[in-house]
Amino acid sequence: VENVRLLDRLSSRRAVLGTLYLTATHVIFVENGSETRKETWVLHSQISSIEKQATTATGCPLLIRCKNFQVIQLVIPQERDCHDVYISLIRLARPVKYEELYCFSFNPKLDKEEREQGWKLVDLNGEYNRMGVPNNYWQISDVNRDYGVCDSYPTEVYVPKSATAHVIVGSSKFRSRRRFPALSYYCKGNNASICRSSQPLSGFSARCLEDEQMLQAIRKANPGSDFIYVVDTRPKLNAMANRAAGKGYENEDNYSNIKFQFIGIENIHVMRNSLQKMLEVCELKSPSMSDFLWGLENSGWLKHIKAIMDAGIFIAKAVAEEGVSVLVHCSDGWDRTAQVCSVASLLLDPYYRTMKGFMVLIEKDWISFGHKFNHRYGNLDGDPKEISPVIDQFIECVWQLMEQFPCAFEFNERFLIHIQHHIYSCQFGNFLCNSQKERRELKIQERTYSLWAHLWKNRADYLNPLYRSDHRQTQGTLHPQIAPCNFLYKFWSGMYNRFEKGLHPRQSVTDYLMAVKEETQQLEEELEVLQQRLANLQKSQSGDNKVKSKQQDRSKQSGLYTSNNSLANTPQEYSNDLKSFPSRSPSQGDEEDSALILTQDNLKSSDPDLSANSDQESGVEDLSCRSPSGGGCLPSEDSGKDSDEAVFLAG
């Protein structure tokens, strides 16, 4: 469709004219006129809602909201075209079969072997071995070999050695969806563990001998402690309501030596609404400070984030300081339980704060234990009530921790944002389906590619420059502050206003330090080369003429090398270094990241003419380009000023 206008959300005056294309996988908007012909690509699977608004004199507006928090506003001149686009997008954004998803057509031009290697990058067996199991207390159980006991669990599950198959099966029958207690994290140092399950089917008085034995077995697997915590992550009221449906929570009287604890994280419906409310605040056209703060408070979002974090902190403390094992559950044990277990693991074990370890953590607590990615993130058309930002909240918890412990994580904010993006993008097979069983049936590993391999390949972009594996902050358990007056939980504008570049700091400390570090590395290499050459030269000066002439030849060659390298030391070149990754364009067969890369492009190289430090300043330049010089038009990144303009135009 031609002559479509792409509106800028912050200012209606700034709109660009272009052509809209719909392909099988993407919505593409190509700008007219400008030499660069800037393109905006949006994957159909990222589209969360499409809204057709009332037709105006200029055309028919179409509002596309994306799951990665991008909001696109288009104005299409012909109403009929608009309707067609609307209808096709609704169809395209809601596939009904897995085969329609992008990952089945996406081909990063890797051969079979590379693909298989990619899937092997994260190895859960290796991870359990790293934790120190199997050992005298824990073993792999094959009860779930053919998903015969629980179809949302993986085939290989770690259970206490003393729990027989009979006990496990018995316990599973007493748990929602037969999700019996299984090992999530084992602490080598003191034998304490984190186990996870679903709620018991206790109703008002039911009990199950095998389930009681199962919990007993978990306690026995930690000889240093004479009780275990059972943490129900739901608010007490919800758990009690469940009893009427024959579900519920453990009765301390029936189980020997447990301490029962409610934590009070709200359910997926509350979280969905909370996010919705917060996004409404983000979308406000020019909110005042109190509109914004009030909206933020009213959404309850940060309160929920804090609740999840508090739960994680409680468990990490029990394991690390008290040496007590913990069993965590909620209702089905695949949402709040996954959040809480992974936050606790992250606090306890520095390994999960590395890039590889973080991938392993998501693979372990989320993918393998049957977090329902398809339902929660609406990959296929389904029940909108199943959708909820569960893993988004976990990712935000990690970000909040990064703010508090800037040196503790090997990866940076961009890593988190890209993972969030791909959970929704369906470009890689990792997050497809609701369980391991479904993924195996679909033969995901043979038909799609792994995100982890892709991220790993580009790991240089995701490094936190402040991370050093030998740094004090990277060791041991993290002890975050919990009161708001000690640590502020902040609104994450990098995520929720990700596409509104104007709101973010214009200079990125992380990018700056990354560039400096890269340069440092080059300098180290050059230093070595120079030292070598100096040594050689000194030798040769004492040697005879023949050697000398050879030496000269060589030094000429390496002289070329150094002259290249010396360029690298001028700021000019290191900005090129920085630009080298956004310039991976879709046409270079590296299409996988198109949407992302385009945004990086926007972020990073708004003006290629600016040299050197321009990279940090591009935001500035970008801003100054924005305002047309005539007509008393003020640059309007801030609409507070717009109203002033009205004053002085009218005045």
Added chain:
Amino acid sequence: RFVGSLGTIVIKCKDLRIIQLDIPGMEECLNIASSIEALSTLDSVTLMYPFFYRPMFEVVEDGWCSFLLEQEFEFLSSMTNEWRLSCVNKEFSVCPSYPPVVIVPKSVDDEALRKVALFRHGGRFPVLSYFHKKNGMVMMRSSQPLTGTNGRRCKEDEKLINATLRSGRRGFIIDTRPLNVAQQARAKGGGFEQEVHYPQWRRIHKCIERFNILQESFIKLVEACNDQSHNMDRWLSKLEASNWLTHIKELLTAACLAAQCIDREGASVLVHGSEGTDSTLQVTSLAQIILDPRCRTIRGFESLVVREWLQAGHPFQQRCAQSAYSNSKQKWEAPVFLLFLECVWQIHRQFPCSFEFNEQFLIMLFEHAYASQFGTFLGNNEHERAKLKLPQKTMSLWSWVNRLEELGRFQNPLYEANSLVIWPSVAPQSLQLWEGVFLRWNRPSKFLEEAEEERINIIKYNKELQAKVNVLRRQLAEMEMNEEVQGNP
């Protein structure tokens, strides 16, 4: 500040710290408490610490003479010759809150200045605040005109500010009060510039709060920050109720507007509120941070504070007497300077590589404005400082800060001179609470300090390597030269 009770003394400091001392013996405790009370509420300025402080360091450069207006004028003269230094206020007789020398348009003589002074609140006639080199536009500041209800006018005033306009160009008057407040001010003899008398000027009203409203906001915010409860909702609603960030947003918006008028619109600007000693200075100094790269250096910022705050007559002694924990309502108390520093921090956060100084530098200035061993922030204006003979009797803060030993602590390792205008975002999503001040004594800072250290190390190591490589390169080049000389005799 303190509250004493049963063997415990709680000292609440102006830098927002709270110290609790447990003292055995009731009587002793009371004695100590009353001594602290007496010593912390001295009546006479001359009994204060700066008059007794003897520096333990060698004074390399006397800070009292570091930033003279004459130097600033010299710099200005290199760019334009349309301005002159006027000594009309030499005896502080024309305007008690102005310094002895001011910069005014060349075409206006001292006699006219005297007349204009009578027409402006407190005698604060329009003077030059900033010259924008890029397009020759200027920012001036003054106090409100005394138009009163009957619309008085002053030909000299009109002539003075028109003298700053290029022919055919317009200027903007930024009044930091909302229109209705400015209108009300007429009843008390104040007022604003009427369009009929100033046809070349467009007036814009902004809403920057002052005095007790700011102070209340400050008190509420600090109270919220000391709330030890773990409740997120309560924290957010208290933060919102304090309105502190709203003030920050308004102030930044006004400063951006002033900067925009100058840089984008190519227009000159006059800024004033009522007295021209508070919100006016916030706006003019922030606009300079945005426009002028010089102000983002350490010395440049110091010079800005001296010019736009100390010499411009911001009444530090009245505004910064008690800080947030005062029990008694102080009529003149207001965190005007702190708000300015926080706005600088907000811009700093958005452009972390464009400032030569770091957050610590701003916090240090906040501390010294409220309590200091140096005389710099004593007194309410240059006149009072001259009467107290501060330059002779006390040490200047700048003498201390500008020593190499101290400067290191205040340098931003990421600094790379950025000659551009920096436009900050003022959207609520882009503004944050200044934790470095408000959570300073509550949050554990270890991890953040470690991060800062790491940043410094990364950059230091890079610079060392660069130096090493350069040395080797030079050596190599020399040796190769020799080689060639030897090779081809």
